[in-house]
Amino acid sequence: MTTEATPAPDVYGVVPAPRLVIELRPAADHVKRCSQCGAPVARVDETTTRRVRALAAMESDTWLLVPRARVECPRCGPTVEAVLWLDKYARMTTRLAAKIAGLAQVLRLKHVAAWFRVGWDTVKPRVC
Numbered sequence: 001m002t003t004e005a006t007p008a009p010d011v012y013g014v015v016p017a018p019r020l021v022i023e024l025r026p027a028a029d030h031v032k033r034c035s036q037c038g039a040p041v042a043r044v045d046e047t048t049t050r051r052v053r054a055l056a057a058m059e060s061d062t063w064l065l066v067p068r069a070r071v072e073c074p075r076c077g078p079t080v081e082a083v084l085w086l087d088k089y090a091r092m093t094t095r096l097a098a099k100i101a102g103l104a105q106v107l108r109l110k111h112v113a114a115w116f117r118v119g120w121d122t123v124k125p126r127v128c
Contacts, residue, residue, distance in 0.1 A: 017056075017059065017060060017061050017117060018059070018060040018061070019060060019061045019062075019063065020057055020058065020060040020061065020062045020063070021062075021063045021064075021065065022054075022062065022063070022064050022065065023064075023065040024064055024065060024066050024067065025067065026067060032044065032069055032071055032081045032082075033081065033082040034071060034073035034075070034076050034079055034081075034082060035079050035080050035081060035082040035083075035088055036073065036076040036079050037073065037075050037076050038082060039073060039074070039075055039076075041071040041072065041073050041074075041081070043071060043072040044069045044070070044071055044072075044081075045069075045070045045071065045072055045078065046069070046070050047067050047068065047069045047070070048067070048068055048070070049065050049066065049067055049068070050065075050066050050067075050068050050091075051063055051064070051065055051066075051091070052064045052065075052066050052086060052090070052091055052092060052093060053091060053092040053093070053096060053118070054092070054093045054095070054096055055093065055095055055096050055099060056116075061117055064093070066083065066086065068080055068081060068083070069081040092122075096116070097126055099116070100112060100116055100118070100122070100123055100126050101126040103115065104123050104124075104126060109123045109124055
């Protein structure tokens with residue numbers, strides 16, 4: 001038995017995790033809103049699907065397939081539909097971004113990146 005303190009292990013790689021992909025569809029009565037002014041918008045130019053990273057579910061990397069409508073707002077002109085939990089051009093949910101930013105305040109960037117299985121370059125902008 002040794003009495004020496006064992007140093008904390010360094011993070012060298014990312015452990016692969018199962019992946020969960022969830023396709024979202026708007027409800028039939030969903031009212032689309034302008035992402036700039038919040039006004040309801042009736043005219044939709046096109047809808048594309050964006051792949052967005054979310055917080056892990058059941059220990060799986062979770063991805064959402066989110067339909068993003070390009071709408072024609074009478075006040076603002078062409079813009080994307082507002083989604084409350086997703087910033088305009090974001091590739092991750094606001095909840096995941098907040099969790100990453102919070103942990104990055106107390107842990108090293110590479111440890112936060114390894115925990116969420118993202119690159120350090122994804123973590124760094126949320127701290128600076």
